[in-house]
Amino acid sequence: MENDPLVRAAVDVRLRAYAPYSRFLVGAAVETVDGRIFAGCNVENAAYPEGTCAEAGAIAAMAAAGGRRIRRVVVCGGLDAPCTPCGGCRQKIREFAAPDTAVIMVSPQGETLLERTLSDLLPDSFGPGSLS
Ligand code: THU
Secondary structure, eight states, X not given: OOSOHHHHHHHHHHTTOBOTXXXXXXXXXXXXXXXXXXXXXXXXXXSGGGOBOHHHHHHHHHHHTTOOOEEEEEEEOSSSSOOOOOHHHHHHHHHHEEEEEEEEEEOTTOOEEEEEEHHHHXXXXXXXXXXX
């Protein structure tokens, strides 16, 4: 396990994922520019489309606490292959993160599997500044 509290938060919260349908547990953690950490897990629903992703949960926790700017994101999936954020979550991250923000995918043991910038994952993105 890397000695990084953001990685640990994502690894730990993954174990609290509610994913009885996919059985695919995901944890995510965001770090704000002022150093706070917020974590979220996927929460599925018997009405399948109503489930929410781990990243969405972490962002909601951040916003509820007044956080508005993300410095780093860590995503922890259950396989050896990196769990990259889905398309919708890439856009959700973009709302609060600059294109050069690091998005780090880790294993359940906390090892880095892949590191990208947000603009690698969502090039030529539409963001808050695109409206003005
Ligand atoms: N999932 C996430 O929570 N985050 C991702 O980055 C990819 C997918 C969830 C959604 C669903 O509960 C399960 O993983 C399978 O798609």
